[in-house]
Amino acid sequence: MPHARETNLRIPGPTPIPQQVRDVMSSQMINHRGVEYGEMQTAVLENLQHFFQTESDVLLFAGSGTGGLEATIVNTLSPGDRVLAVTIGVFGERFARIATAFGLDVHRLEIPWGHAVQPEQLRNALDQLPGVRAVLLTCNETSTGVMNDLGTLAPIVKQASSPAPLLLVDAVSALGAVDLPMDALNVDVLVTGSQKAWMAPPGITMLGVSPYAWEAHAQARLPRFYWDFTQQRKSQAKHQDAWTPAVTTMFALHEALSMMRNEGREAIFARHVRVAAHTQAGLERLGLSLFAEAGSRSLTVTAASVPDGIDGKSLLRKLRQDHAVVLGGGQDRLEGKIVRVGHMGWVEESHIDEALDALGDVLTAFSPPIEANATRR
Ligand SMILES: *Cc1c(COP(=O)(O)O)cnc(C)c1O
Numbered sequence: 055m056p057h058a059r060e061t062n063l064r065i066p067g068p069t070p071i072p073q074q075v076r077d078v079m080s081s082q083m084i085n086h087r088g089v090e091y092g093e094m095q096t097a098v099l100e101n102l103q104h105f106f107q108t109e110s111d112v113l114l115f116a117g118s119g120t121g122g123l124e125a126t127i128v129n130t131l132s133p134g135d136r137v138l139a140v141t142i143g144v145f146g147e148r149f150a151r152i153a154t155a156f157g158l159d160v161h162r163l164e165i166p167w168g169h170a171v172q173p174e175q176l177r178n179a180l181d182q183l184p185g186v187r188a189v190l191l192t193c194n195e196t197s198t199g200v201m202n203d204l205g206t207l208a209p210i211v212k213q214a215s216s217p218a219p220l221l222l223v224d225a226v227s228a229l230g231a232v233d234l235p236m237d238a239l240n241v242d243v244l245v246t247g248s249q250k251a252w253m254a255p256p257g258i259t260m261l262g263v264s265p266y267a268w269e270a271h272a273q274a275r276l277p278r279f280y281w282d283f284t285q286q287r288k289s290q291a292k293h294q295d296a297w298t299p300a301v302t303t304m305f306a307l308h309e310a311l312s313m314m315r316n317e318g319r320e321a322i323f324a325r326h327v328r329v330a331a332h333t334q335a336g337l338e339r340l341g342l343s344l345f346a347e348a349g350s351r352s353l354t355v356t357a358a359s360v361p362d363g364i365d366g367k368s369l370l371r372k373l374r375q376d377h378a379v380v381l382g383g384g385q386d387r388l389e390g391k392i393v394r395v396g397h398m399g400w401v402e403e404s405h406i407d408e409a410l411d412a413l414g415d416v417l418t419a420f421s422p423p424i425e426a427n428a429t430r431r
Pocket residue numbers: 067118119120121145192194195196224225226227247
């Protein structure tokens with residue numbers, strides 16, 4: 055719990071880390087080819103399978119979430135493969151750009167920011183695009199606070215053609231907080247990162263790989279080396295990492311996952327549902343309008359529009375300087391226009407209340423004089 059002078063970090067990753075997890079991060083290094091590391095890795099992988107809700111392999115790589123997205127592309131596809139990239143914000147766009155960088159035939163389904171992709175939009179796009187090898191989808195678009203409904207979208211992808219397209223999902227800012235049963239949803243590669251919902255620092259990207267994705271991997275011809283799934287699977291079978299793992303982040307992830315198992319998967323999902331609703335209501339109570347359309351609002355990050363006449367960057371600066379509360383700003387074309395409150399991982403209502411109280415104070419300080427306010431309302 056942040057006390058008076060500790061920063062209340064409420065950005066959508068990296069997220070705050072509980073003391074118990076911070077403590078293990080001061081541990082001495084261990085032999086990454088030794089028994090101790092192997093036992094830790096085994097426990098981490100078992101716990102991850104539980105939260106991914108999969109029987110398939112989960113692979114670990116030292117790297118950020120973006121590395122995980124690149125790993126997904128290079129391990130499953132071949133030059134010239136046709137992919138449909140569904141972009142609803144900055145991170146969907148990033149996934150599409152990675153695919154383009156590797157010479158894939160990328161077609162975008164671009165959805166206006168603030169909205170989720172609708173089932174019929176996805177169906178139409180797939181109908182008009184024969185021979186799609188893969189669909190790139192963002193589960194939770196961190197830049198806009200919008201969540202796509204995988205439960206409805208996944209079957210549309212899988213029924214689009216035969217053989218079915220691969221369903222490659224960026225769940226970097228969702229998994230661990232949101233109920234995303236990988237196997238039940240038929241997701242082929244599901245990507246996340248240690249610094250988002252997992253109460254751990256940056257440094258490890260985790261990928262669930264379905265049997266169908268392994269088949270695709272066997273045929274995939276894009277160049278790969280560091281991110282090679284086969285190499286990593288072989289090493290993990292020996293309770294090792296192919297390369298030098300991020301040992302300190304691994305200590306933290308191991309501890310965080312055991313805390314998560316103690317709290318329980320369903321309880322964690324329920325807490326995120328509760329805190330998301332609490333955050334949305336709190337922001338609206340401050341007179342702000344939420345950026346994401348109703349019905350598609352994220353369970354892990356909430357974006358609100360900055361009122362006209364206020365510069366979002368100055369607002370966040372004052373919030374940090376006067377109250378030690380750090381919120382996210384807008385990215386790309388939303389720079390200065392929205393604020394984003396992260397609520398994934400180690401978060402409860404009181405953390406949010408503290409941040410929103412401070413935001414209320416700063417908004418009052420920035421607001422135009424009373425008369426102008428009165429005519430506006
Ligand atoms: C944070 C994030 C990423 C990128 O992760 P990095 O660790 O910053 O590389 C990708 N996708 C989404 C949805 C994210 O929230």
